[in-house]
Amino acid sequence: MRLRRDRRAPEYLENDERVILNPQDFKGNWKENFGNDHPIHVEFGCGKGGFITELAIRNPNINYIAAERAETVVYKACKKANDKEDIPDNLRFLYFDVNNCKDIFEKGEVERIYLNFSDPWPKKRHAYKRLTNRGFLEKYEYILAEKGEIHFKTDNKGLFAYSIEEFSAMKWVMKNVTLDLHNSDMEDNIMTEYEKKFSEMGYTINRLEAYK
């Protein structure tokens, strides 16, 4: 998601407790940051943040970390989360490049990774930038706990097909695969802002879960 830079972002981000400006300092110590032993679920590319904020409200016994690369996106997502009255203290926002996720998380520190409507980077020469590229999958494998899972959804047929190839080539097992999420068995799907908009326009949503 591209947004115009917001001048209010830096000050807000510096002063909000949900925002972690120095995430690498918590590598291996995220449970201390949250003050409990609950499992850690991460969303790489949280966009407007509606998905992970709703998860945090529904599941107070899970710790959520939402990541985006762009400062302004994090600012908007965090502000929106803070506007909710009922949100517990189990949600953090970070901004960093997913390429550096091993600098932020220790081996096996994360129980689940959400990838929602990631940038499809449709040109072949940009394939390495897709968040399901095998280079990323290796990093995810490192930070994920045993039996940790990736939950991935996208409306983009090309990205979904590519991702199946990458998961398969890297010997991940895929389960709960659907090519039409909104007409599937899944009952507790939380729609992202993007998902609401594009499914209303008639796009079908693809989804899968993968583990090593």
Add this chain to the structure above:
Amino acid sequence: MRLRRDRRAPEYLENDERVILNPQDFKGNWKENFGNDHPIHVEFGCGKGGFITELAIRNPNINYIAAERAETVVYKACKKANDKEDIPDNLRFLYFDVNNCKDIFEKGEVERIYLNFSDPWPKKRHAYKRLTNRGFLEKYEYILAEKGEIHFKTDNKGLFAYSIEEFSAMKWVMKNVTLDLHNSDMEDNIMTEYEKKFSEMGYTINRLEAYK
């Protein structure tokens, strides 16, 4: 494909050289049946036979075996193939239950298996009948040569999603995956009769190749 039984079928099938009534007698000896050393490609569920007949015409250096369970379907497909003027002697028709494929082919005897628009058997209790069920995949693995491949296409989203799960669980590698075959890079796609009809109705076609 269900067809009314055709009374002419038995006599035709008995007298046509393309039809092999005793396929189990050729187990391990298909190359002798064809009289050459060319690779053997099989279609399980050939329906009206247009796909494999066109392949046989295009690729005289490959031996093709088309299988269907129902006598009448084989009869129609075979008759249609014989009506073509330019068809070489590299195509055989059999009727047998794919469950019994290990009675027909020796270990490693087949280079490629085509599964086109297989019955989706949408009810969960019928999942074991789907031709990409893991029970079938184990049999395919047995009859396929090293580096042998399954080429699978379907318009049915549920069957495609299920098949990805099954291939993945059984550690097959999937490649050339597409969720929209007719808008993909694949240039030499041969459409089946079913595919022509349903893609004209607006259904997108899913396709993948898998190997162990």
